[in-house]
Structures are given as structure tokens and as C-alpha cells.
Amino acid sequence: MxxxxxxxxxxxxxxxxxxxxxxxxxxxxxxxxxxxxxxxxxxxxxxxxxxxxxxxxxxxxxxxxxxxxxxxxxxxxxxxxxxxxxxxxxxxxxxTKEFTVRWGTQNPVLIPTPQLPGGMPIRANGTFNFKVSDYVALIDKIAGVRDSYLVEDVRIRITSALDQLLMKWISREGKDMFNLQANAHDIARGIREDLDMEILNNGITITGFNVMSFNYPKEIQDMITKTASHEMIGNVSKYQQISMTDGIASGKVQGGGAASDMAGMMMGMNMANEMMKNINQQGQGQNRGNNSGQGNGGGQGQGSGGSSSSGNAGSGASSGGQAKPNFCPNCGAKNEGANFCPNCGQKLG
The missing domain is CATH 2.60.20 (Gamma-B Crystallin; domain 1)
Known part of the structure; x- marks a missing residue:
């Protein structure tokens, strides 16, 4: 003393x-x-x-x-x-309070994946929580040689180990490399356990670890977003029509230039195709109804008299037996049994 x-x-x-x-x-x-x-x-x-x-x-x-x-x-x-x-x-x-600290990867972490031989470069960010838990270890490892200790000192210690732990737990729990957020809870839990063991001997305990987001390179993120959009829309042709309509309405496609002309032509062709499909479907429905009516008339004719039966049957054969060309004689487009060409509208039967 x-x-x-x-x-x-x-x-x-x-x-x-x-x-x-x-x-x-x-x-x-x-x-x-x-x-x-x-x-x-x-x-x-x-x-x-x-x-x-x-x-x-x-x-x-x-x-x-x-x-x-x-x-x-x-x-x-x-x-x-x-x-x-x-x-x-x-x-x-x-x-004695519990500290909350934001963290983020300093550099992209290259996660091994079959899709990219060099690895998927991923950044991540989130928060972690810690508090002092063991005064004896704290004095023995840190306070014995330092007069003060800041949250920033712990943050530096934690982030220096995060890259390797992210690689470890993403590879283990990241079943879908393009949707890591779905497994963020399991990834964060594994990292928290490893970090706790990393600094426990300093008298500090990691009480929580969260991953707020995973960030992909711009090219990959754009691809993910585009794929998700197509899956949500389901009909790519309708998506194109909506996109073109939005472009004209917003003024992005305007004027009398080639872009505007092309947009108008594409919209006109799409609308014409849709109209022809509807007409063909209606025509096919009417044909099926007429054929059914002719068949019923023929049967009744046979029951009433020979001449009536013969006349109706002949009429039915003449009407229903007319073959439609496989290709439109006007534009050459392939026909699938429609009364009108789906491409140019030429009557086929």
C-alpha cells in the first residue's frame, strides 16, 4: 500500500x-x-x-x-x-446497459456458388447488441491495461471477424443464394453464437445479432428484380403492352419520330391480333352450334320421310365438310382451323 x-x-x-x-x-x-x-x-x-x-x-x-x-x-x-x-x-x-451497434461489411464477401466460379460478391448490414457480463475477465483482459473502453473498440473487434463468419453461415444456411433474406434469421443466429465465443473471454457477451439486408451487385440485383417482375405479371406480352402504354402516357415515348411510330405500330398490331383471336373464337363457337343443329335436323328427317332426310343430310355434309386451308392464301400465316386469318384477317372458309 x-x-x-x-x-x-x-x-x-x-x-x-x-x-x-x-x-x-x-x-x-x-x-x-x-x-x-x-x-x-x-x-x-x-x-x-x-x-x-x-x-x-x-x-x-x-x-x-x-x-x-x-x-x-x-x-x-x-x-x-x-x-x-x-x-x-x-x-x-x-x-451496465445493453449497447446496440450498427455494423456493415467493409468489402464484398465472396460467397462460393456454382452459378459464379469466382464467388458471389455480397454485402450485408445490420445491428448487434452486447453488454458486460464478467467483471473478473474484463479487468484481467482489458481494464488492467486500459483506463477506458469504448463501444467503437468492440465494433472494430466484431467487424474484423464478420467477413469470415458471414461466408461460413451464408454457405451453410443460404439455400437460395438469390433470396438470402429468407434465411437471415438462421444466418444471424449462427453468427451471434460464434461472436459470443469470440469475445466472451473479455468479459463481454453478445446478446443479439441481426441482419437487416443482403446487398447484391447492381447487375445481379437488376436481374433478380426483373425476374420477380415477370413472375408477378405472368404474361410477358401484356407486360410489354402495359410498358409501352405507360411510356406514351408519361411522355417518354412521344413526337413523330421512329420510336413513337414503332410504338403505335406495335400497339395496333397487338390490338388487331387480340381482336382477331376473339372473332375466331366466336366463329368457332357458332360453327360448332350450327353443326350440332344440322345433325339433329338430319335425324328428324330420317324419322319423317326419306326425301327430307336426304336433303338435310346432304346440306349438312356440304356445309360441314368444307375444308379450310392450312395457310392463309393472302399472307401465308399458319392457320389452326379458324375462319379468319389471325395475322391479316383474310376470310378462310
Whole structure:
């Protein structure tokens, strides 16, 4: 124990408190008879000597060191204050709250994937939570050689290990490499467990780890977005029509130039094709109805008289037996049994 004269501190408190500070050491000062300890909400005060914890005080408030603190210290409780003498002690103030920190990959992480031989370059970001859990380990590993410790110090330590852990857990849990967000919970849980083991021996525990988003290169993200759009629309031709209509309505396709002419021609052709399909479908429905009626008339004719039966049957054969060409004689487009050409509208039968 070292004693000094005429250099006394009357109040022991966290003098340089910052919200992002994990601990701060009150050291190289002396206390004397009548000195007070001040503990504020969210703080613990740890008295220690030569790396050994003498006592931990967790309740907020003001304490008389001689009467309320010294009697509870393991090796210093026998010390009696002299009127003009003091005692050098070290007090570690610890911020007991849970810290929340944002993280992000510094460089793209190359995730092995069969689609890309060089690996899929992926960035990610999110948050993690931590708090001090073991004062003995904290003093032994960090506080014994540092006077303070910041959240930024922990963030640097965590992010230095994140790239390898992301590669490990994305490869293990990322069943769909183009939809990693679906497995974000499992990926984050595995990373949290590994990070906790990484810094647990420093007296700090990772209480939470979240992945907010995975970010792909622009080319791959554009491909994913385009694929998703096509799947949502389902009909690519309708998607093209809607896109062209939107372009004209918004003014992006305008004027009398080639773009506007092409747009108008494409819309006209699409509308004509749709109209011809509807006409053909209606015509086929009418033919089926007429053929059915002719067949019924022929049967009735046979039951009533021979001449009527013969006439109706002949009429039915003449009407229903007319063959339609396989190709339009006007434009050459292939015909699939329609009465009108689906390309130019030429009547076929």
C-alpha cells in the first residue's frame, strides 16, 4: 500500500462519463477520511487492487467510503484513515446497459456458388447488441491495461471477424443464394453464437445479432428484380403492352419520330391480333352450334320421310365438310382451323 500527503480526492465518481463508454477507471488518486463514492443509475463501481477485485457496488447513491465502503472490501477493511494521510485505490466504473451497434461489411464477401466460379460478391448490414457480463475477465483482459473502453473498440473487434463468419453461415444456411433474406434469421443466429465465443473471454457477451439486408451487385440485383417482375405479371406480352402504354402516357415515348411510330405500330398490331383471336373464337363457337343443329335436323328427317332426310343430310355434309386451308392464301400465316386469318384477317372458309 502506498501513502501520500497533501494530495487527496474527496469524491470518487465517473468524471468522464460518455454514453458510448463501456468502462472508465478512477485511478492514481487518493482518498481520505470523509471521502464519498457516487454511483449513478446504470453504473457499477468496482474497487480493485493489483488486478484483484476488492468489492463490487451496484446500488446507485452516495456512500461514505470510510464507513460504508471500506468495511466491505476484502483486503482493505482493516485500514484506518489518518487525518492527514490518504490511500491510493483504483475504482472501475462500468456502464451496465445493453449497447446496440450498427455494423456493415467493409468489402464484398465472396460467397462460393456454382452459378459464379469466382464467388458471389455480397454485402450485408445490420445491428448487434452486447453488454458486460464478467467483471473478473474484463479487468484481467482489458481494464488492467486500459483506463477506458469504448463501444467503437468492440465494433472494430466484431467487424474484423464478420467477413469470415458471414461466408461460413451464408454457405451453410443460404439455400437460395438469390433470396438470402429468407434465411437471415438462421444466418444471424449462427453468427451471434460464434461472436459470443469470440469475445466472451473479455468479459463481454453478445446478446443479439441481426441482419437487416443482403446487398447484391447492381447487375445481379437488376436481374433478380426483373425476374420477380415477370413472375408477378405472368404474361410477358401484356407486360410489354402495359410498358409501352405507360411510356406514351408519361411522355417518354412521344413526337413523330421512329420510336413513337414503332410504338403505335406495335400497339395496333397487338390490338388487331387480340381482336382477331376473339372473332375466331366466336366463329368457332357458332360453327360448332350450327353443326350440332344440322345433325339433329338430319335425324328428324330420317324419322319423317326419306326425301327430307336426304336433303338435310346432304346440306349438312356440304356445309360441314368444307375444308379450310392450312395457310392463309393472302399472307401465308399458319392457320389452326379458324375462319379468319389471325395475322391479316383474310376470310378462310
Amino acid at each position: 502506498v501513502f501520500f500527503r497533501n494530495q487527496f480526492a474527496n469524491v470518487v465518481e465517473w468524471e468522464e462519463f460518455r454514453d458510448d463508454m463501456i468502462f472508465w477507471k478512477w485511478s492514481n488518486k487518493e482518498i481520505k477520511k470523509g471521502s464519498k463514492l457516487i454511483i449513478r443509475p446504470g453504473q457499477d463501481a468496482i474497487f480493485f487492487n493489483n488486478g484483484r477485485i476488492e468489492g463490487v457496488f451496484e446500488q446507485e447513491g452516495d456512500y461514505n467510503i470510510e464507513s460504508e465502503i471500506i468495511p466491505f472490501l476484502s483486503t482493505l477493511k482493516g485500514f484506518k484513515f489518518g487525518f492527514n494521510s490518504g490511500m491510493r485505490v483504483e475504482v472501475l466504473f462500468v456502464n
